[in-house]
Amino acid sequence: MRKLQSAHGGSDPGAVYNGRQEKDDALRLTLAVGEILQNHGIDVEYTRTTDVFETPIQKAMEANQAGVDLFLSIHRNSFPTDNEVSGVETLVYDLSGLKYQMAQDINDQLEAVGFVNLGVKERPNLAVLRRTNMPALLVEAGFINSDVDNQLFDENFQDIAQAIAAGVLDTLDSQGIIKDEDYRVQVGAFRNRRYAERLLNELLEKGFPAYIDDSGPYLRVQVGDFDDMDDAVQMEQRLKQAGFPTVIVK
Template identity: 65%
Template sequence: MPYSMMLDSGHGGSDPGAVYRGRREKDDTLRLTLAVGEILQENGIEVLYTRTTDVYLSPYERAVEANQAGVDFFLSIHRNSYPTDNEVMGVESLIYDLSGLKYQMAQEINEQLETVGFVDLGVKARPNLVVLKRTRMPAVLVEAGFINSDTDNELFDSNFQDIAQAIATGVLDTLENAGVLKEPETPVEQTKYRIQVGLFRNRNNAARQQEALEDRGFPAYIDQWKQYYRVISGEYDMLDEAVAAQRRLKRAGFETLLIQ
């Protein structure tokens, strides 16, 4: 089973979140969440969303949705705000407590966002936030810059795709380092058992053998092998089925060879 994550776009609907000069947090978070989710999906993560449109969900409803989906991780994306405009800038991540996989991921996301140009304000414990307290899986809330910081907004707009990639990279690197993400196993091809009922250098002779088999009610086809034409009857997943079919062919007077 692929690793699964619930991505939560902060606010929405009747709740715009923080607002600055007409800019609404709920719009920035939805756009960024969808961009992050696309990258994670391209890298093999099963992604679910609390919302993909401008609708309102309470924090408790978001936690319940993640719990009912049974996802492995919960990531909520927000924009920050400060009482005084243009006084504080940077990114910070919030988690229930400073331990475990969530702490590693929060740190990694912040470090990745710092490479884009944000100031890293650190990882902080917020045990009373509903989406961190009520989710049964590890959860991180990322504050992707201050919405009332012109510097952060300029960075957000001019480096949007890099920011989405930074968050996704933080997630993926953490999971890989923790040994959670595994390389997909190469599927083992199912062994097929076939019954050879003739080997000919001349295709016309092979065609006559094919016709003889079909006249007796046996399935048959011609398979080219090296410089020969093999007449094959049947293809079976189970060895005992192939052996039973081989017996029927022998009773009908055909010389057979069981091959894979």
């Protein structure tokens, strides 16, 4: 089980810039990342799903009591001078172990989206990193007082959520913690074969390597069979640009 923490909340807005509040961006991104992880068979538990406040120590204690095996805290960064610094960084208790590898993987994925990669930083004084009993990471998804980062955040939101999830999944996969399975992009699921075949033909006409998976109760129209999640993400982006609704499955 993975614990996802959305920064701040309730009476604590976090960093604020031109009316934009960190707590709102963090919650929205946390829920999007959690949904992707759940679609890949990961059990996800949240510290909050609404606008409520808990202290960092309370969140760490909740994770310890729940017995989760990974703690991921999602934030937006801030700098004393507006529009002077931009980029992403991930904070860990120390530069070792699974958490360090995962932090690097997440940063690399976010850099591919377009962010400046500011690296992985050691922060042993942060409660959510110091007081948690499991590997813990704090992801700073761009600076909230950077217009460049905010534009990236708004225009590439789903890609950012996908990047964070991909960093988590790639690390867990490489460590043998989750079973290595192929990734596929699902475009539709039907009980009626005629509807499934209609969508299949539309995809094939547009040049997508689509097929129907009839192994379950639904006829699932899918594209590709990828060993690497990055390849699946690229295909998903192509399908979205073509106007198809998508979800990556295993």
